[in-house]
Amino acid sequence: MNFQTSAMAAGNSGLTRPPLKVPVTHQHIFTILQTLIAEGRVPRSDRPLRILDIGCGDGRLINSLQSLFTRHMPELQVEICGFDIGEHGFKDSSQLSGTLELLTENHPGIDWSNRVRLISDGDPWGYEAGSFDLAVSNQVIEHVEDLQHFLVNLRETLAPGGQSVHVFPLSQCMQEAHCLVPFSHWIKDYNYRVAWIALLSRLGIGRYRVDRKLLGHDTVARHAEETAKFIECWTTYRSFGEIARMAGNLSMATSYHFTKNLLPTKLRQMMGRKPARKYRRWTPFGIEWLSYLFVRSMTSATLVISPLRYDIGERIAKEKAYRAHREQHEAMREAAE
Ligand SMILES: C[S@@+](CC[C@H](N)C(=O)[O-])C[C@H]1O[C@@H](n2cnc3c(N)ncnc32)[C@H](O)[C@@H]1O
Structure with a gap:
């Protein structure tokens, strides 16, 4: 079964059972992954779909994603890995063992010690180029000091056509996400x-x-x-513009499209309703933009960042061929006159 059909099966497999209880941001990220898969935007290959959780902390997002994929897309082989920065989330080795324990207890039969690792801040992530189809991060980017390093590694790590999904507060968010004192991160003095x-x-x-x-x-x-x-x-808040500019300089596309979907997903969860199987992609532009403005001021934004490939050589060759063709055509016309 290919990715798209298994995404369709996703809906049916969860119909009769109550939804899994996972934090709303985890459900939101999973629904985005389902959407990208169903739309055929994720690279397809014979190997399992490889997903990287950047800044995986205590492994709870990996745990949720593994459960959600098993429940909703059982036909799809997924391999979820993660890493964190030793200096931040993990003050001592017991935290890594805690992560491994959590994952092994909930998902036995997988060698998690091969999947979760610690690196030092500023080190290359250390994965083979193009080894992940998808990457995710939850509440991480506002802690990343060197975003250029982060984006360079992200671009390197994703397979051609790969996508990454990041949920985190932008600088415009009124509420400081950690101390919950509004505007405290806006005050520079x-x-x-x-x-x-x-x-x-x-x-x-x-x-x-x-x-x-x-x-x-x-x-x-x-x-x-x-x-x-x-x-x-421990925080470096940035605007969408800053991030999109930096990513653009590295030939990566940035979209805030799914930002609007976080609050409805939260609402559904609060009302005990089943989560959406797939997010709707194109709402009328103005509404989409307004809802983005609203949500980013209230809570976390969601950015999809994906490396782009543009063959400039092919474009130049086409332009040259076209010009040569026209010149030849004009020369023939002049000769005929
Ligand atoms: C608020 S915690 C979120 C942890 C986890 N993603 C979760 O949702 O529970 C932020 C995490 O970002 C990690 N982090 C900070 N800077 C990072 C970087 N440059 N690269 C990767 N992870 C980073 C921290 O170590 C920390 O574990």
């Missing part, structure tokens, strides 16, 4: 940022109550200082 977080924390807005227990932030002042430091040191 450090002292004002601390003061703003302290003010809103006193008003009960943000994560102070949670972080008091979780991280031992015993006073509002300490919470504000630590949170401001986190934003300064």
Whole structure:
């Protein structure tokens, strides 16, 4: 069965059973992958479909995707791999073993130690060129300091025609995604940022109550200082334009098309409804753009980034041949006159 027909079968296989309980961003990413597969936008080959989770953290997205593919596209052979940056998500080796344990417990029979790895920030990702058909990342890009390095590796790692899906907050998002204090990442002056977080924390807005227990932030002042430091040191928010420009310079296309689908998917989940089997691709341009503007201000955006191939030699050869043909034609006409 090819990718498209198995995407169609996807709907039927899940009809009678209740939907798997996975976080909404995981479901959203899976529905996008289903959509891309059903539309024939994913490279086809005899080998299993290879998917890379970039910045896989504790492996929960890999876990969800493996379950969702098994449930909804059982005919499709998939091989899901992931890596993370040692310095960020994994402070000690026990976190990697935790990831392996989670995956092995839920999906026995797969050698996850061959599939999940740690590298150092700034190192090449280390996969063979073109070895993945799809790549995904969830809440990662806003933590990536060197986006150029990230994109160069992404382009190298994806097979020709490969696609990547990234869910993360853009700089326009009003809510700072980690401390949940609105606008705190927009304030560039450090002292004002601390003061703003302290003010809103006193008003009960943000994560102070949670972080008091979780991280031992015993006073509002300490919470504000630590949170401001986190934003300064561990986040780099960018706009769609910045990312698209950088990707464009590396001959990669960037689209925010699926951004609009995250909130409806969340709504369906809250109402206990089955997730969509496939997202609709072209809504009228204006509506699509307006919904993108709305969603990116409220929550994470979704970008699809894909390497492009354009044969400039072929274009030049065609142009030359056309000009030569015209010149020949004109010369013949002049000779005839
Ligand atoms: C908020 S966590 C998200 C983890 C996971 N994707 C999830 O959804 O649970 C952000 C992750 O991005 C990783 N990260 C940061 N910079 C990265 C980079 N340049 N390349 C790959 N991963 C990176 C961090 O190590 C961290 O695990």
